[in-house]
Amino acid sequence: MTGKLISIEGIEGAGKSTVAGQLADRLREAGHSVLELREPGSTPVGESLRTLLKDGTIHLAPLTEAFLFEAARHELVVRRIRPALAEGQWVVVDRFYDSTTAYQGWGRGLDVEMLCRMHMDACGETTPDLTILLDIDPAVGLDRARSVTRGQGVTARDRFEEEGISFLKRIREGFLAIARAEPNRIVVISVTGDADEVVQCCLRVVEEKLGRID
Ligand SMILES: Nc1ncnc2c1ncn2[C@@H]1O[C@H](COP(=O)(O)OP(=O)(O)O)[C@@H](O)[C@H]1O
Numbered sequence: 545m546t547g548k549l550i551s552i553e554g555i556e557g558a559g560k561s562t563v564a565g566q567l568a569d570r571l572r573e574a575g576h577s578v579l580e581l582r583e584p585g586s587t588p589v590g591e592s593l594r595t596l597l598k599d600g601t602i603h604l605a606p607l608t609e610a611f612l613f614e615a616a617r618h619e620l621v622v623r624r625i626r627p628a629l630a631e632g633q634w635v636v637v638d639r640f641y642d643s644t645t646a647y648q649g650w651g652r653g654l655d656v657e658m659l660c661r662m663h664m665d666a667c668g669e670t671t672p673d674l675t676i677l678l679d680i681d682p683a684v685g686l687d688r689a690r691s692v693t694r695g696q697g698v699t700a701r702d703r704f705e706e707e708g709i710s711f712l713k714r715i716r717e718g719f720l721a722i723a724r725a726e727p728n729r730i731v732v733i734s735v736t737g738d739a740d741e742v743v744q745c746c747l748r749v750v751e752e753k754l755g756r757i758d
């Protein structure tokens with residue numbers, strides 16, 4: 545008995561956290577045991593690294609950033625994802641290694657093939673059964689992300705939100721290129737409708753790719 549690993553990707557404000565939560569709820573209603581995780585995070589080391597990585601006032605060289613994301617990812621894979629999959633659970637993860645390819649590769653300019661080797665070191669054979677890429681206009685996404693940050697009363701500068709539109713445009717192009725290269729694993733959903741419509745669309749994709757959920 546092995547579970548399924550679904551990753552949700554996209555730029556800031558695309559709706560990843562919203563969709564991950566609602567998709568997990570729908571899978572639970574269909575009778576599955578579902579583990580919701582976020583990257584970086586969801587382990588003690590991962591959450592500490594998340595705090596460091598989000599803090600836009602701390603300068604990190606691009607390769608340092610990549611190593612820290614991969615370290616958080618390795619912890620997540622070893623401590624949470626593999627045990628859950630082995631028990632037959634479904635795992636929904638809010639960001640996974642495609643984010644590193646997009647942000648540190650397309651955004652920061654690191655070599656994409658090197659990053660792919662790092663993902664293999666961090667994850668081994670633990671790769672997503674399905675990746676949903678939520679594609680959104682960067683201006684709309686950034687607006688939504690900033691309103692969430694303000695709503696949480698966070699005044700600190702977020703490392704990636706602070707990079708602005710041109711950075712996010714490169715990331716978006718990166719994600720779309722990654723999706724074109726792996727069409728069997730990655731499905732692109734254009735975020736035009738409200739969150740309910742996007743979740744419905746995700747459920748259809750899950751059933752098309754992984755079989756009926758109930
Ligand atoms: N399809 C949508 N249409 C309108 N607003 C949305 C949609 N999806 C999410 N939102 C809202 O946009 C904001 C950012 O969503 P969030 O899930 O936090 O994005 P992410 O995790 O990708 O940064 C939240 O306030 C959320 O309620």
Ligand SMILES: [Mg+2]
Nearest residue numbers: 560561562638
């Ligand atoms: Mg989020």
